[in-house]
Structure formats: structure tokens, C-alpha cells
């Protein structure tokens with residue numbers, strides 16, 4: 704990794720909505736600031752979720768994680784979203800965000816972390832492999848919009 708200072712990582716607050724929306728757009732999910740603000744408020748209020756942001760003066764990345772409990776899989780933490788702004792990649796920010804999410808999982812008594820990544824995310828497999836994640840299975844995602 705480049706030997707530059709990695710920005711601090713902290714828990715998101717409702718004031719981060721605008722920066723999170725801008726980064727979500729980079730991820731391919733354009734979201735208005737007000738919609739992001741509403742989502743963020745609900746997520747912050749729910750202790751099963753956590754959002755961390757990287758950046759000192761400017762927010763350059765975020766990660767969302769949650770605690771999941773399923774009948775067949777037991778308890779695990781899941782990374783629901785992660786993005787680092789394009790011009791700051793390969794400087795260690797993504798690794799630091801994942802490390803913070805892993806710490807949060809441990810703090811919550813959870814010692815297994817899972818992430819599902821879209822096959823279009825070309826850089827993600829090498830990134831997660833470098834951080835010690837092993838590919839478990841390949842899946843197809845189905846969705847239905849209810850009338």
C-alpha cells in the first residue's frame with residue numbers, strides 16, 4: 704500500500720447523508736440527499752446496523768454492516784455496502800473500513816463476517832481475498848416488485 708496517511712474512520716451521523724449519497728452514486732446507486740438522510744436516520748437508530756465513514760475534511764469512503772441471524776446459518780455480520788471514492792483507491796482506505804466493521808462485529812459478539820459482491824465489481828474479489836475472505840458460493844438474486 705502507498706505510504707500516505709489513511710484518513711480516520713468514524714461512525715456515521717445524520718450530517719453525513721450528503722456525502723454518503725455522493726459516494727452511493729459512484730457505486731451506481733444515485734440517491735437524493737433527502738432520501739439518503741431518511742435511510743440513514745432509520746439505520747442509525749437500529750442497533751443491528753452500523754455505518755462507518757472514512758475521511759477527515761472530506762468523506763472518501765463508507766461501509767455499512769449489519770448483524771444477521773438466520774435459522775440455517777446462525778449469526779454472522781454482513782457487509783451490505785462498501786465504497787471508496789475512485790481517486791483515493793489503493794491507499795488502504797477500504798481495508799481500514801473493513802477492519803472497523805470487523806471490530807464492530809467482534810464488539811457485538813459476532814466472529815463471522817460475510818459479504819456478497821456483484822460480479823460487475825471487478826476489483827472486489829482480489830480486495831476481499833487480500834483481507835482473508837474466502838469465496839463460499841455463487842448465487843443468483845431474484846427480486847419482485849409487489850403490486
Ligand SMILES: CC(C)(COP(=O)(O)OP(=O)(O)OC[C@H]1O[C@@H](n2cnc3c(N)ncnc32)[C@H](O)[C@@H]1OP(=O)(O)O)[C@@H](O)C(=O)NCCC(=O)NCCS
Nearest residue numbers: 704785786787792793794795796797798824826829830833
Ligand atoms: C473494493 C474497494 C472498496 C477497495 O477499496 P480500496 O481503498 O481501493 O482498497 P485498499 O487500498 O484498502 O486495498 C487493500 C488491498 O486489496 C487489494 N486490492 C484492492 N483493490 C484492488 C484491485 N483493483 N485489484 C487488485 N487488488 C486490489 C490489494 O491487495 C490492496 O493492497 P495493495 O494496494 O497494497 O496491493 C474499492 O475498489 C471500491 O470502492 N470499489 C467499488 C465498489 C466495490 O467494489 N465495493 C465492494 C463490493 S461490496
